[in-house]
Amino acid sequence: MDERGEDVAAGNGARDPVVTVSSLTKRYGGLVAVEELTFSLYPGTVTGFLGPNGAGKTTTLRLLLGLAEPTAGEALVFGLRYRALADPAHRIGAVLESSDFHPGRSGRDHLRALALAAEIPSGRVEEVLKLVELDEAAGRRVKTYSLGMRQRLGLAAALLGDPELLVLDEPANGLDPAGVQWLRRFLRWFAERGRTVLVSSHMLAETAQTIDQVVIIDHGCLVASGGLDDLTEGGRTLEDVFLELTGGAS
Protein backbone atom coordinates (compact mmCIF):
# COMPACT_ATOMS: atom_id res chain seq x y z
CA MET A 1 0.00 0.00 0.00
CA ASP A 2 2.85 2.39 0.85
CA GLU A 3 4.54 1.68 -2.43
CA ARG A 4 1.40 2.53 -4.29
CA GLY A 5 1.06 5.82 -2.43
CA GLU A 6 4.61 6.80 -3.35
CA ASP A 7 4.02 5.98 -7.00
CA VAL A 8 1.02 8.27 -7.07
CA ALA A 9 2.92 11.04 -5.32
CA ALA A 10 5.80 10.72 -7.77
CA GLY A 11 3.33 10.80 -10.62
CA ASN A 12 1.70 13.91 -9.28
CA GLY A 13 4.95 15.77 -8.96
CA ALA A 14 6.96 14.71 -11.96
CA ARG A 15 4.61 14.35 -14.88
CA ASP A 16 1.90 16.23 -16.69
CA PRO A 17 -1.64 15.10 -16.09
CA VAL A 18 -3.11 12.69 -18.64
CA VAL A 19 -6.64 13.97 -18.07
CA THR A 20 -7.56 17.47 -16.96
CA VAL A 21 -11.20 18.18 -16.26
CA SER A 22 -11.84 21.76 -15.20
CA SER A 23 -15.14 23.37 -14.28
CA LEU A 24 -16.84 20.94 -16.65
CA THR A 25 -20.56 21.60 -16.98
CA LYS A 26 -23.18 19.95 -19.15
CA ARG A 27 -26.84 20.94 -19.19
CA TYR A 28 -29.63 19.41 -21.23
CA GLY A 29 -32.23 22.14 -21.32
CA GLY A 30 -32.95 22.79 -17.65
CA LEU A 31 -31.45 19.51 -16.51
CA VAL A 32 -27.92 19.71 -15.12
CA ALA A 33 -26.02 16.48 -15.81
CA VAL A 34 -22.54 17.64 -14.78
CA GLU A 35 -21.72 20.82 -12.88
CA GLU A 36 -18.38 22.54 -12.29
CA LEU A 37 -16.55 19.24 -12.20
CA THR A 38 -12.77 19.45 -11.73
CA PHE A 39 -10.24 16.64 -11.39
CA SER A 40 -6.96 15.40 -12.93
CA LEU A 41 -5.48 11.99 -13.63
CA TYR A 42 -1.77 11.24 -13.61
CA PRO A 43 0.23 8.55 -15.44
CA GLY A 44 0.46 5.13 -13.86
CA THR A 45 -2.73 5.42 -11.82
CA VAL A 46 -5.94 3.44 -11.85
CA THR A 47 -8.77 5.77 -10.91
CA GLY A 48 -12.21 4.62 -9.88
CA PHE A 49 -14.89 6.99 -11.15
CA LEU A 50 -17.72 6.39 -8.73
CA GLY A 51 -21.21 7.71 -8.16
CA PRO A 52 -24.80 6.58 -7.84
CA ASN A 53 -26.83 5.86 -10.96
CA GLY A 54 -27.58 9.11 -12.77
CA ALA A 55 -24.73 10.98 -11.07
CA GLY A 56 -23.28 12.06 -14.43
CA LYS A 57 -20.47 9.51 -14.80
CA THR A 58 -21.29 8.45 -18.35
CA THR A 59 -21.98 12.05 -19.41
CA THR A 60 -18.56 13.08 -18.08
CA LEU A 61 -16.88 10.26 -20.00
CA ARG A 62 -18.73 11.24 -23.21
CA LEU A 63 -17.58 14.85 -22.77
CA LEU A 64 -14.01 13.67 -22.16
CA LEU A 65 -14.11 11.53 -25.32
CA GLY A 66 -15.48 14.24 -27.61
CA LEU A 67 -18.81 12.51 -28.18
CA ALA A 68 -20.65 15.39 -26.53
CA GLU A 69 -19.78 19.07 -26.20
CA PRO A 70 -19.65 20.71 -22.76
CA THR A 71 -21.96 23.60 -21.95
CA ALA A 72 -19.07 25.21 -20.03
CA GLY A 73 -15.60 24.30 -18.84
CA GLU A 74 -13.37 21.78 -20.56
CA ALA A 75 -12.17 18.20 -20.48
CA LEU A 76 -8.68 17.67 -21.90
CA VAL A 77 -6.76 14.49 -22.68
CA PHE A 78 -3.00 14.90 -23.06
CA GLY A 79 -3.61 18.64 -22.92
CA LEU A 80 -5.97 18.70 -25.90
CA ARG A 81 -9.67 18.36 -26.59
CA TYR A 82 -10.31 14.78 -27.74
CA ARG A 83 -11.49 15.93 -31.16
CA ALA A 84 -8.24 17.87 -31.63
CA LEU A 85 -6.07 14.75 -31.16
CA ALA A 86 -4.34 13.71 -34.37
CA ASP A 87 -4.32 9.98 -33.75
CA PRO A 88 -6.62 9.22 -30.81
CA ALA A 89 -6.69 5.41 -31.22
CA HIS A 90 -2.98 5.25 -30.35
CA ARG A 91 -3.38 7.37 -27.25
CA ILE A 92 -6.78 6.53 -25.77
CA GLY A 93 -8.83 3.37 -25.73
CA ALA A 94 -12.38 3.56 -24.47
CA VAL A 95 -15.40 1.34 -23.92
CA LEU A 96 -18.63 3.16 -23.16
CA GLU A 97 -21.33 0.55 -23.74
CA SER A 98 -21.13 -3.22 -23.69
CA SER A 99 -23.45 -3.44 -26.71
CA ASP A 100 -21.80 -1.22 -29.32
CA PHE A 101 -21.63 -3.89 -32.00
CA HIS A 102 -23.61 -4.77 -35.10
CA PRO A 103 -25.18 -8.11 -34.11
CA GLY A 104 -24.71 -9.53 -37.59
CA ARG A 105 -20.98 -8.75 -37.85
CA SER A 106 -18.26 -11.06 -36.54
CA GLY A 107 -16.05 -9.93 -33.69
CA ARG A 108 -13.03 -10.06 -35.97
CA ASP A 109 -14.66 -7.90 -38.67
CA HIS A 110 -15.74 -5.38 -36.02
CA LEU A 111 -12.09 -5.01 -34.98
CA ARG A 112 -10.79 -5.07 -38.55
CA ALA A 113 -13.05 -2.16 -39.55
CA LEU A 114 -11.78 -0.08 -36.61
CA ALA A 115 -8.16 -1.09 -37.34
CA LEU A 116 -8.52 -0.03 -40.98
CA ALA A 117 -9.92 3.35 -39.97
CA ALA A 118 -7.09 3.88 -37.44
CA GLU A 119 -4.47 2.55 -39.90
CA ILE A 120 -3.47 -0.20 -37.49
CA PRO A 121 -1.98 -3.35 -39.12
CA SER A 122 -4.38 -6.32 -39.23
CA GLY A 123 -1.92 -8.47 -37.26
CA ARG A 124 -2.74 -6.35 -34.24
CA VAL A 125 -6.38 -7.50 -34.50
CA GLU A 126 -5.28 -11.10 -33.92
CA GLU A 127 -3.05 -9.97 -31.03
CA VAL A 128 -5.84 -8.24 -29.14
CA LEU A 129 -8.23 -11.14 -29.84
CA LYS A 130 -5.72 -13.47 -28.17
CA LEU A 131 -5.18 -11.02 -25.33
CA VAL A 132 -8.88 -11.00 -24.42
CA GLU A 133 -9.16 -14.73 -25.18
CA LEU A 134 -11.66 -14.32 -27.99
CA ASP A 135 -9.53 -15.76 -30.80
CA GLU A 136 -11.67 -18.88 -31.11
CA ALA A 137 -14.99 -17.04 -31.17
CA ALA A 138 -13.75 -14.20 -33.42
CA GLY A 139 -15.32 -15.59 -36.60
CA ARG A 140 -18.78 -15.85 -35.09
CA ARG A 141 -21.37 -13.11 -35.34
CA VAL A 142 -21.59 -10.94 -32.22
CA LYS A 143 -25.25 -11.85 -31.67
CA THR A 144 -24.03 -15.28 -30.49
CA TYR A 145 -21.72 -13.75 -27.84
CA SER A 146 -22.44 -13.69 -24.12
CA LEU A 147 -22.37 -10.36 -22.29
CA GLY A 148 -18.93 -11.21 -20.92
CA MET A 149 -17.63 -11.89 -24.42
CA ARG A 150 -19.03 -8.57 -25.62
CA GLN A 151 -17.27 -6.79 -22.75
CA ARG A 152 -14.00 -8.42 -23.78
CA LEU A 153 -14.56 -7.57 -27.45
CA GLY A 154 -15.11 -3.94 -26.47
CA LEU A 155 -11.89 -4.04 -24.48
CA ALA A 156 -10.09 -5.58 -27.47
CA ALA A 157 -11.27 -2.66 -29.63
CA ALA A 158 -10.03 -0.18 -27.03
CA LEU A 159 -6.62 -1.89 -26.97
CA LEU A 160 -6.13 -1.96 -30.76
CA GLY A 161 -3.94 1.13 -30.83
CA ASP A 162 -1.91 0.12 -27.74
CA PRO A 163 -3.12 3.28 -25.97
CA GLU A 164 -1.62 5.17 -23.02
CA LEU A 165 -5.01 5.82 -21.41
CA LEU A 166 -7.92 3.42 -20.97
CA VAL A 167 -11.39 4.76 -20.21
CA LEU A 168 -13.90 2.08 -19.24
CA ASP A 169 -17.55 2.51 -18.28
CA GLU A 170 -18.70 -0.32 -16.00
CA PRO A 171 -16.37 -2.91 -17.55
CA ALA A 172 -17.09 -5.65 -15.01
CA ASN A 173 -20.80 -5.86 -15.89
CA GLY A 174 -21.60 -9.34 -17.10
CA LEU A 175 -18.19 -10.79 -16.30
CA ASP A 176 -18.07 -14.03 -14.32
CA PRO A 177 -15.74 -14.26 -11.28
CA ALA A 178 -12.88 -15.50 -13.44
CA GLY A 179 -13.48 -12.63 -15.86
CA VAL A 180 -13.53 -10.09 -13.05
CA GLN A 181 -10.24 -11.44 -11.72
CA TRP A 182 -8.77 -11.38 -15.21
CA LEU A 183 -9.87 -7.75 -15.70
CA ARG A 184 -8.41 -6.74 -12.32
CA ARG A 185 -5.04 -8.29 -13.14
CA PHE A 186 -5.10 -6.77 -16.60
CA LEU A 187 -5.79 -3.23 -15.36
CA ARG A 188 -3.00 -3.45 -12.73
CA TRP A 189 -0.57 -4.76 -15.33
CA PHE A 190 -1.60 -1.97 -17.69
CA ALA A 191 -1.02 0.72 -15.04
CA GLU A 192 2.28 -0.74 -13.84
CA ARG A 193 3.74 0.05 -17.24
CA GLY A 194 3.15 3.73 -16.52
CA ARG A 195 -0.17 3.88 -18.28
CA THR A 196 -3.39 5.30 -16.93
CA VAL A 197 -6.85 3.88 -16.34
CA LEU A 198 -10.14 5.62 -15.61
CA VAL A 199 -12.83 3.11 -14.73
CA SER A 200 -16.37 3.93 -13.73
CA SER A 201 -18.17 1.46 -11.55
CA HIS A 202 -20.82 0.95 -8.94
CA MET A 203 -19.36 -2.37 -7.75
CA LEU A 204 -17.45 -0.79 -4.89
CA ALA A 205 -15.97 -3.83 -3.15
CA GLU A 206 -14.63 -5.15 -6.44
CA THR A 207 -13.43 -1.73 -7.59
CA ALA A 208 -11.53 -1.13 -4.35
CA GLN A 209 -9.27 -4.06 -5.17
CA THR A 210 -8.21 -2.56 -8.48
CA ILE A 211 -7.93 1.19 -8.05
CA ASP A 212 -5.52 3.46 -6.25
CA GLN A 213 -7.26 6.80 -6.89
CA VAL A 214 -10.90 7.74 -6.46
CA VAL A 215 -13.16 10.39 -7.99
CA ILE A 216 -16.66 10.35 -6.51
CA ILE A 217 -19.47 12.44 -7.99
CA ASP A 218 -23.11 12.87 -7.06
CA HIS A 219 -25.79 14.91 -8.87
CA GLY A 220 -23.15 15.97 -11.37
CA CYS A 221 -20.85 17.50 -8.71
CA LEU A 222 -17.56 16.33 -7.28
CA VAL A 223 -17.90 15.07 -3.71
CA ALA A 224 -14.45 13.57 -3.18
CA SER A 225 -11.22 12.84 -5.00
CA GLY A 226 -7.82 11.59 -3.98
CA GLY A 227 -5.88 8.47 -3.05
CA LEU A 228 -7.91 5.45 -2.04
CA ASP A 229 -5.70 4.99 1.02
CA ASP A 230 -6.31 8.54 2.23
CA LEU A 231 -10.03 8.22 1.73
CA THR A 232 -10.36 4.92 3.54
CA GLU A 233 -7.95 5.61 6.42
CA GLY A 234 -9.10 4.54 9.85
CA GLY A 235 -10.19 1.15 8.60
CA ARG A 236 -13.30 2.30 6.75
CA THR A 237 -14.25 0.55 3.54
CA LEU A 238 -14.74 2.32 0.24
CA GLU A 239 -18.41 1.40 0.51
CA ASP A 240 -18.75 3.16 3.88
CA VAL A 241 -17.08 6.29 2.54
CA PHE A 242 -19.12 6.24 -0.65
CA LEU A 243 -22.49 5.88 1.08
CA GLU A 244 -21.63 8.59 3.58
CA LEU A 245 -20.56 11.04 0.89
CA THR A 246 -23.45 10.38 -1.48
CA GLY A 247 -26.08 10.46 1.24
CA GLY A 248 -26.96 6.81 0.88
CA ALA A 249 -25.85 5.78 4.39
CA SER A 250 -28.43 3.84 6.34
Added chain:
Amino acid sequence: MRALARAELLKQHSTRTTLGLFAAMIGLVLLAVLLHSFGLPTADLASSSRQLMVLGRGEFLGALFAALLGAMSITAEIRHGTIRPTFLVTPGRGRVVAAKVWVSILIGAGFGLAAGAVAAAAGTAALQARGIDLQLNRGDYVVLVAGSAAAAALWAAIGVGVGALVRNQVPTLIGICAWLLFVEGLLAGDAGGLGDVGRFLPGAAAAAISGQGPGTLVAPAVGIALLTLYAAVAALAGSLAISRRDVG
Protein backbone atom coordinates in the same frame (compact mmCIF):
# COMPACT_ATOMS: atom_id res chain seq x y z
CA MET B 1 -9.50 8.99 -46.64
CA ARG B 2 -8.40 5.75 -48.35
CA ALA B 3 -8.15 4.02 -44.98
CA LEU B 4 -11.58 5.26 -43.92
CA ALA B 5 -13.11 4.20 -47.22
CA ARG B 6 -11.66 0.71 -46.82
CA ALA B 7 -13.11 0.55 -43.31
CA GLU B 8 -16.53 1.57 -44.62
CA LEU B 9 -16.31 -0.97 -47.43
CA LEU B 10 -15.56 -3.71 -44.90
CA LYS B 11 -18.53 -2.61 -42.78
CA GLN B 12 -20.76 -2.89 -45.86
CA HIS B 13 -19.76 -6.41 -46.80
CA SER B 14 -19.31 -7.88 -43.32
CA THR B 15 -23.04 -8.03 -42.57
CA ARG B 16 -25.88 -9.51 -44.61
CA THR B 17 -27.61 -6.13 -44.98
CA THR B 18 -26.11 -5.22 -48.35
CA LEU B 19 -26.81 -8.61 -49.88
CA GLY B 20 -30.33 -8.64 -48.45
CA LEU B 21 -31.09 -5.23 -49.93
CA PHE B 22 -29.64 -6.30 -53.27
CA ALA B 23 -31.74 -9.48 -53.41
CA ALA B 24 -34.91 -7.60 -52.46
CA MET B 25 -34.19 -4.99 -55.14
CA ILE B 26 -33.67 -7.57 -57.91
CA GLY B 27 -36.84 -9.41 -56.87
CA LEU B 28 -38.89 -6.20 -56.99
CA VAL B 29 -37.36 -5.17 -60.34
CA LEU B 30 -38.42 -8.48 -61.88
CA LEU B 31 -41.88 -8.24 -60.33
CA ALA B 32 -42.46 -4.65 -61.49
CA VAL B 33 -41.08 -5.10 -65.00
CA LEU B 34 -42.79 -8.43 -65.68
CA LEU B 35 -46.14 -7.23 -64.26
CA HIS B 36 -46.06 -4.18 -66.52
CA SER B 37 -44.80 -6.09 -69.57
CA PHE B 38 -47.33 -8.88 -69.33
CA GLY B 39 -50.17 -7.08 -67.56
CA LEU B 40 -50.67 -3.96 -69.68
CA PRO B 41 -52.65 -4.12 -72.96
CA THR B 42 -50.37 -4.34 -76.03
CA ALA B 43 -51.61 -0.95 -77.25
CA ASP B 44 -50.25 0.63 -74.06
CA LEU B 45 -46.80 -0.82 -74.71
CA ALA B 46 -46.39 0.16 -78.35
CA SER B 47 -44.70 3.56 -78.02
CA SER B 48 -41.03 4.04 -77.16
CA SER B 49 -41.87 6.30 -74.20
CA ARG B 50 -44.14 3.61 -72.69
CA GLN B 51 -41.46 0.95 -73.22
CA LEU B 52 -38.91 3.24 -71.59
CA MET B 53 -41.28 3.70 -68.66
CA VAL B 54 -41.56 -0.08 -68.13
CA LEU B 55 -37.84 -0.76 -68.47
CA GLY B 56 -37.17 2.32 -66.32
CA ARG B 57 -38.57 0.53 -63.24
CA GLY B 58 -34.98 -0.69 -62.87
CA GLU B 59 -33.71 2.87 -62.47
CA PHE B 60 -36.46 3.69 -59.96
CA LEU B 61 -35.89 0.66 -57.73
CA GLY B 62 -32.10 0.93 -58.09
CA ALA B 63 -32.22 4.54 -56.87
CA LEU B 64 -34.61 3.66 -54.03
CA PHE B 65 -32.54 0.76 -52.72
CA ALA B 66 -29.25 2.63 -53.15
CA ALA B 67 -30.73 5.45 -51.08
CA LEU B 68 -31.76 2.97 -48.37
CA LEU B 69 -28.27 1.44 -48.45
CA GLY B 70 -26.61 4.85 -48.09
CA ALA B 71 -28.93 5.87 -45.27
CA MET B 72 -28.40 2.61 -43.40
CA SER B 73 -24.62 3.02 -43.59
CA ILE B 74 -25.04 5.70 -40.95
CA THR B 75 -28.38 5.00 -39.24
CA ALA B 76 -27.44 1.36 -38.55
CA GLU B 77 -24.28 2.59 -36.80
CA ILE B 78 -26.37 4.91 -34.66
CA ARG B 79 -28.96 2.19 -33.97
CA HIS B 80 -26.40 -0.42 -32.90
CA GLY B 81 -24.07 2.03 -31.15
CA THR B 82 -21.06 1.33 -33.38
CA ILE B 83 -21.06 5.06 -34.13
CA ARG B 84 -19.33 5.52 -30.74
CA PRO B 85 -16.21 3.43 -31.52
CA THR B 86 -16.30 4.81 -35.07
CA PHE B 87 -16.14 8.42 -33.84
CA LEU B 88 -13.65 7.55 -31.09
CA VAL B 89 -11.23 6.28 -33.73
CA THR B 90 -12.04 9.10 -36.18
CA PRO B 91 -13.19 12.18 -34.25
CA GLY B 92 -13.35 14.15 -37.52
CA ARG B 93 -16.96 13.21 -38.17
CA GLY B 94 -17.06 14.98 -41.54
CA ARG B 95 -14.38 12.57 -42.78
CA VAL B 96 -16.45 9.59 -41.65
CA VAL B 97 -19.50 10.92 -43.51
CA ALA B 98 -17.38 11.60 -46.60
CA ALA B 99 -16.05 8.03 -46.58
CA LYS B 100 -19.60 6.73 -46.26
CA VAL B 101 -20.69 8.91 -49.18
CA TRP B 102 -17.94 7.62 -51.48
CA VAL B 103 -18.44 3.97 -50.56
CA SER B 104 -22.23 4.30 -50.89
CA ILE B 105 -21.79 5.93 -54.31
CA LEU B 106 -19.64 2.98 -55.38
CA ILE B 107 -22.03 0.29 -54.13
CA GLY B 108 -25.07 2.32 -55.19
CA ALA B 109 -23.70 2.46 -58.74
CA GLY B 110 -23.44 -1.34 -58.67
CA PHE B 111 -27.02 -1.59 -57.44
CA GLY B 112 -28.24 0.75 -60.19
CA LEU B 113 -26.24 -1.04 -62.87
CA ALA B 114 -27.66 -4.42 -61.86
CA ALA B 115 -31.22 -3.12 -61.51
CA GLY B 116 -31.06 -1.30 -64.84
CA ALA B 117 -29.58 -4.28 -66.67
CA VAL B 118 -32.01 -6.80 -65.17
CA ALA B 119 -34.97 -4.54 -65.95
CA ALA B 120 -33.80 -3.99 -69.53
CA ALA B 121 -33.18 -7.69 -70.14
CA ALA B 122 -36.36 -8.96 -68.48
CA GLY B 123 -38.55 -6.24 -70.02
CA THR B 124 -37.15 -6.79 -73.51
CA ALA B 125 -37.60 -10.55 -73.27
CA ALA B 126 -41.17 -10.15 -72.00
CA LEU B 127 -42.17 -7.66 -74.68
CA GLN B 128 -40.65 -9.84 -77.37
CA ALA B 129 -42.47 -12.87 -75.97
CA ARG B 130 -45.75 -10.99 -76.46
CA GLY B 131 -44.78 -10.10 -80.00
CA ILE B 132 -44.57 -6.35 -79.32
CA ASP B 133 -42.27 -4.38 -81.61
CA LEU B 134 -39.37 -2.87 -79.67
CA GLN B 135 -39.04 0.85 -80.34
CA LEU B 136 -35.74 1.23 -78.46
CA ASN B 137 -32.33 1.38 -80.11
CA ARG B 138 -28.93 0.54 -78.71
CA GLY B 139 -28.39 4.12 -77.54
CA ASP B 140 -31.62 4.01 -75.54
CA TYR B 141 -30.41 0.88 -73.78
CA VAL B 142 -27.02 2.39 -72.97
CA VAL B 143 -28.63 5.50 -71.47
CA LEU B 144 -31.14 3.33 -69.60
CA VAL B 145 -28.55 1.10 -67.91
CA ALA B 146 -25.73 3.62 -67.44
CA GLY B 147 -28.25 6.25 -66.33
CA SER B 148 -29.67 3.80 -63.81
CA ALA B 149 -26.18 3.33 -62.34
CA ALA B 150 -25.58 7.09 -62.15
CA ALA B 151 -29.00 7.81 -60.64
CA ALA B 152 -28.59 5.12 -57.98
CA ALA B 153 -25.04 6.29 -57.15
CA LEU B 154 -26.25 9.84 -56.55
CA TRP B 155 -29.32 8.72 -54.60
CA ALA B 156 -27.02 6.64 -52.38
CA ALA B 157 -25.20 9.87 -51.48
CA ILE B 158 -28.54 11.56 -50.79
CA GLY B 159 -29.37 8.62 -48.51
CA VAL B 160 -26.18 9.11 -46.47
CA GLY B 161 -26.97 12.81 -46.07
CA VAL B 162 -30.58 12.20 -45.03
CA GLY B 163 -29.47 9.45 -42.63
CA ALA B 164 -26.93 11.78 -41.00
CA LEU B 165 -29.57 14.50 -40.68
CA VAL B 166 -32.41 12.35 -39.32
CA ARG B 167 -30.22 9.77 -37.49
CA ASN B 168 -33.11 7.58 -36.35
CA GLN B 169 -33.24 4.58 -38.68
CA VAL B 170 -36.96 3.89 -39.06
CA PRO B 171 -38.08 7.47 -39.82
CA THR B 172 -35.16 7.83 -42.23
CA LEU B 173 -36.05 4.73 -44.24
CA ILE B 174 -39.79 5.48 -44.20
CA GLY B 175 -39.08 9.06 -45.24
CA ILE B 176 -36.99 8.01 -48.23
CA CYS B 177 -39.58 5.43 -49.35
CA ALA B 178 -42.44 7.88 -48.86
CA TRP B 179 -40.69 10.61 -50.82
CA LEU B 180 -39.85 8.46 -53.83
CA LEU B 181 -43.08 6.43 -53.84
CA PHE B 182 -45.69 9.09 -53.03
CA VAL B 183 -44.66 12.57 -52.01
CA GLU B 184 -42.81 13.61 -55.12
CA GLY B 185 -45.61 12.29 -57.33
CA LEU B 186 -48.20 14.16 -55.28
CA LEU B 187 -46.26 17.43 -55.40
CA ALA B 188 -45.68 17.18 -59.14
CA GLY B 189 -49.21 15.98 -59.87
CA ASP B 190 -52.35 18.02 -60.40
CA ALA B 191 -53.14 18.25 -56.69
CA GLY B 192 -49.63 19.38 -55.70
CA GLY B 193 -49.74 22.16 -58.24
CA LEU B 194 -45.98 22.23 -58.83
CA GLY B 195 -46.68 21.38 -62.45
CA ASP B 196 -43.63 22.01 -64.58
CA VAL B 197 -41.39 22.54 -61.57
CA GLY B 198 -41.90 18.88 -60.65
CA ARG B 199 -39.33 17.77 -63.22
CA PHE B 200 -36.62 19.43 -61.17
CA LEU B 201 -37.36 17.30 -58.09
CA PRO B 202 -34.73 14.63 -57.24
CA GLY B 203 -36.82 11.57 -58.18
CA ALA B 204 -37.75 13.06 -61.55
CA ALA B 205 -34.13 14.07 -62.13
CA ALA B 206 -33.07 10.46 -61.52
CA ALA B 207 -35.63 9.20 -64.05
CA ALA B 208 -34.41 11.79 -66.54
CA ILE B 209 -30.82 10.53 -66.24
CA SER B 210 -31.88 7.12 -67.58
CA GLY B 211 -33.59 8.73 -70.57
CA GLN B 212 -37.17 8.36 -69.41
CA GLY B 213 -39.92 10.83 -70.24
CA PRO B 214 -38.22 12.57 -73.21
CA GLY B 215 -40.03 15.85 -73.71
CA THR B 216 -41.61 15.89 -70.25
CA LEU B 217 -38.51 15.37 -68.09
CA VAL B 218 -35.24 17.28 -68.35
CA ALA B 219 -32.40 16.00 -70.56
CA PRO B 220 -30.14 13.28 -69.03
CA ALA B 221 -27.19 15.65 -68.66
CA VAL B 222 -29.34 18.23 -66.88
CA GLY B 223 -30.66 15.41 -64.69
CA ILE B 224 -27.13 14.44 -63.67
CA ALA B 225 -26.23 18.05 -62.83
CA LEU B 226 -29.41 18.50 -60.79
CA LEU B 227 -29.10 15.25 -58.89
CA THR B 228 -25.40 15.91 -58.18
CA LEU B 229 -26.44 19.21 -56.66
CA TYR B 230 -29.08 17.51 -54.49
CA ALA B 231 -26.53 14.86 -53.40
CA ALA B 232 -23.90 17.49 -52.52
CA VAL B 233 -26.38 19.56 -50.50
CA ALA B 234 -27.72 16.49 -48.64
CA ALA B 235 -24.24 15.14 -47.85
CA LEU B 236 -22.98 18.53 -46.69
CA ALA B 237 -26.04 19.19 -44.52
CA GLY B 238 -25.81 15.71 -42.98
CA SER B 239 -22.10 16.11 -42.33
CA LEU B 240 -22.54 19.49 -40.64
CA ALA B 241 -25.48 18.28 -38.55
CA ILE B 242 -23.78 15.16 -37.24
CA SER B 243 -20.57 17.07 -36.50
CA ARG B 244 -22.41 19.51 -34.27
CA ARG B 245 -24.77 17.23 -32.39
CA ASP B 246 -23.89 15.13 -29.37
CA VAL B 247 -23.67 11.39 -29.86
CA GLY B 248 -26.03 9.61 -27.49
